Amino acid sequence: MSWDEKLLKQAKKIIKLYPQKRSALGTLLHLAQSKDGYISDDSISVISDLVGITEVQVKSVSTFYSMYKQEPTGKYLLSVCKSISCEINNSSEVINKLQEFTGLNNNETDEDGLFTFEAVECIGACGGAPAMQVNYETVEGLTAENAINLCSWLKEKQPDIVVADDMQKDFGGVKSFDWAIKDNSGATSNAPGFQTLKTTKAKK
């Protein structure tokens, strides 16, 4: 079907990591997302064959979790936290301004396929609130202004890899805690960066 040899090989490797085939489902969905930017029905059919459950069962899981996208997203998935700590620290301004800048409502993608905007629940960076993520790479201690600068930069440079440390340095503020060692590997798509999935790569 629609997965090439390479991807299928990767999938089979992932399946071997689990005691039961079906336990690999979540990871395989991430893999599917890294391929298309969303979970296509085609990928669902492939995964259903691979793990031996029905297509609708795969669909059920993939639509339950909001990190599995049901539609193609833009090159950069902007996820701004709207939960309590960030809200107290004025995330609503970040949200409003970013929406203004991108012209997007919640869960919308622009016509050029560059940005998808979403306001999300806590992303675990409360200490550095308000926070947001670009393709799940986190930036903390934001201001509305910096958030817009970040997006302008993305729009202008359109980097293929986005790296949390870099963005934090250029656009972030107070961090929740020191992130220890420097990491120059970042996300290559709108799937979270996992080594096993090859969705992360070091920036040269």
Added chain:
Amino acid sequence: MSDKVNLNVNGIDIQSDSNKLLIEACEDSGIHIPRFCWHKRLDPVGMCRMCLVEIETPRGKMLVPSCTTEITDEMVVDTESDVVKKAQEGVLEFLLINHPLDCPICDKAGECPLQDQTMAYGPGESRFVEEKRHFEKPINISEIILLDRERCILCARCTRFSDEISGDPLIEFIQRGNKTEVNTFPNEPFKSYFSGNTVQICPVGALTSTSYRFKARPWDLKSTRSTCNGCTMGCSIELNSSQNKMLRILGVDNDSVNQGWLCDKGRYNFEYLNSEKRLKTPQKSVDNNFVEIEIQDVYSELTEIIQDRKTKINFLLGSNLTNEDYVAFREFSKSISDSEQTFYLNDDLLYKGQFGQNNELAKIDDLNSSDAIVVWAEDLKEKMPVLYLRVRQAVKKGVKLIVFGHTNETLTDIADVFYGKETVSKNFEIIKDVSKLNEIKNYVVGKNITAIIGKSTPQQSDESIRELSEFLKSNSNTKILNTYTKGNTYGAFQTLENIKGTKDFVDDISSENTDLLFVVGADPVGRSFYSNEIKSILENLDTVVSLDIFNHETAELSNFVIPVSSTLGEKEGTFTNIEFRTSRIDKLVPSPGQSISDSEFITSLMNFAGLSNDINSLEALNNKAFESIENSTRPVFDNLDKPSNLDGIINISDPIITTSENSSTKALFYTGEKLYGDSVTERHSESISLLGSKKFIEISQNIVDKFNLTSGKCSMVQDDMEVTLSYKINDNLPDDLIYIPINRRDLNKFNFSKEITFLPSRVEEALNVN
């Protein structure tokens, strides 16, 4: 295991088996707790919270869902406290938030748990003023099932059923939170042999069937309990009618048989009852045309024939007669002649079976208590769908399943061991030394076995089946479930003697030994492995009398066609299932026109002809049927109608089957039947006809190569016959074997003991040329 536990519910001390859920323990003691998602045949999920009750805990009173709470000793429970009532009101208020409340146009209204429990436990008024969520009103999730997602309360009964019970989870929850809906995968409809069960257990009107949609209100329904005669499982059913029309069949929970479930064929193959095409008047063939005739004239013409002492009479009986009907034919034959009468059943697979003293026969419940189940029979899911469910249930409990032969395809998914083409040859013989098979050594030898054993296809030799049974019997503690699949076959076994099948009919019957043939509820010309042979026999007989509910190919060859009542819903009597369990067949609707029951026809004929008889009432027939069975378990009406016997009474019998030995060891084809076909009743049941009886064959890869087939379609050619159909490659088939489902018109007209040629479809050829 069965430790007793004491608990106090609402101030009353009750006792219950431990390991029960609180909701069950209360139910057993007559304390009803409202519920939506809990169903006693499904695993608990605690989805709906309707069953909240208060229990006392070390930290004070606590609300818990009684459907997921196991009882413990000394548990103190309150199911009616103010807190519980408030919780129930709250749950219902939440459930109703997004419920459309379109009861006036909902099929479920009047028998709807949501309506009923809102009345009993709900808040009096709605506080909800916002907009409810909307979905497209019903969508077809299959040809026969509709889903109205607005009405769904997300109890997961339907999804659990399809996952846990039927094992074909084609519906699931999609999305989450308040967007959650039940749905199928795009373009993967809910194609399940058991889909109707979800409609029955849906606690609201979210799942409905096209068959019953907008047909009636529950309070207008008449209903009665009966037995499905669709196969030898004999599932317990409830018939529903309104204004003398049969409208619906529901499953009844008979613990030892169907546990509430039905297959879709049993559930929906009743619609033919209301067909305009039903035979209504007796007919006689005059110069190859049928003309209507008075029933009295039929009697008098037949009387003349019968009274001629030289007349030789034979019977070809279908499987859809009641035990009482069979007895009527038996008594009729006795009254005309002293010599032993042979009764031919319309069954291509009839053979002697493993009965008698040397065989311990199994009950269906033995499946659950054995160590392993060994199957070699017709494909269970296609032929006895609810028996398949029971096998599946046993397998889930840990019973090992060992399946022989390519004929049991649908079991391969759940089988622990599948002995396919390497073990069972193209000629349906086990070609390995069974005693040397490792899994047999591990799972079978010395264990408690239930063997589901029957003939898979007409060309299989009797010996091959016997060998396997003998092996099992001598190496393990084996109970045998002899598997004949058609309707009331076991009723015929219990009531008739000298029983033979269609094969012997073809070998035995000719105008030499038969002047008058009664064909009853059977269309072998339209649907049998031996169609052609039977057709030429019938054409040569002097007088053929057909009793049936529709005209069909066999009736067309008859001299008289008598319209009769259907065993389903139109007559009273009894039915005997695969474990010799006899239960009630009941009547709910009148039969059309001048139809009478088979037994009424025969007794009237006997009276007309002045033949002495003592079977002038149904009760008399019913008594006669079971004369030899001792009083306490005799399945006569009085006994069966006792509340404790509604599930039927088992009397294991030793049938007198006198088929000649089939020693053929050469099969050119593998003919079988799929659940849905195009028999005369199926054609006239809209739901069933929608489910398709497409013509196809299954072939092994080497045949694809041999005949150079590429397009997915081919033509089957023999003499001047040609049928174009699609083929599927089936890797389970041994080389050179072709599976042909012969419950499709045209397909059974081929001669399967002769070569058939398969050509790449001519249609495709024409396309390729262009």
